[in-house]
Amino acid sequence: MQLSDERIKLMPLDKLDWDFFLEILTCSPIMQHVSKPLTYDEAKLAFEIRSQSWDIKSDSWLTLPITEIECGEKVGWIALKILNHEAKIAEVGFILKTSVQGKGIASGALKLLKEYAFKELKLNKLVAFCSVHNADSYKLLEKHSFVREACFKQSILINNQYLDTYGYGLCQSDLKLAD
Template sequence: MKISSNTINLRLLDKSDWELFKVLNTCPKIMEHVFEPFSIEETKKRFEERTQPWDGEVGQWLCLAIDEINTGEKLGSIGLKITNDKARIAEVGYLLRIEAHGKGVASEALKLLKNYAFTTLNLNKLVATCSTKNIGSYKVLEKAGFSREGCLKQNSIINNKYKDDYVYGLCAPQE
């Protein structure tokens, strides 16, 4: 499976992506608004889960690597997991290497994933949660057409501090 634009490819995460996955999940700066950085052991476990074949089961992540077309550079990952099979709702998430921040990579990847989710997977709605302090992330969501549906106070704990999260949603276009 490969989904492409003029600048990036999305492809299934595979064993060659270990170094990228390790950086994304253990770097304090990248994880600042997401989770506490994972240990190497937890990162290995998550990597094994994310590189398993995706069968669309509720709660299982479809994890895609984001590669720059011209250089082949591994820029980050993006994915979705179905959270409600009956209502056809999936959560989306993305992480980028610091060097790829602010260059439109997340926006382009989310646009590709959104189109795939609605046209190929026939999903009804995509949702995302992000820290109220993660301005870059919620601007990506808003640029992709997601609407802020609420604010969850003290919804997560990162580095022993409660964090507020925004909840976003995007429904499939109706014909």
């Protein structure tokens, strides 16, 4: 499986992506809105889980590294996890190296993943969660027609601090209305 546009390509995480995966998950500035940076052992376990083969019946994350086509560098990833197979609801999440944030890369990746989720996987709804302090993420979600559905008080612990998160949703039927 490969998803691409003129700037980026998305392909499933594989065993050769270990160094890249470790770099992201152990970097404090990158992880500031996600969780505490992981230790080597925590990252290794996460990598083993996320690099397994995935299909629509899986309960794990489909993790797709984002590669800039022009330079061939992996700059982040976007991921999808089916939360409710019967209702066809999946969570999406994304993370980028700080050096490429604000350049439209996450936007391109989210567009590709939305199309794949709704057209190929035939999902009904995508949801996403982000810290209320992560304006870049929630603005990106809103740009892509996600609707803020909730604010969850003290729902995530980052650096020994409880933070609120926003919950966003995008139904396939709403997307058709937005087109």
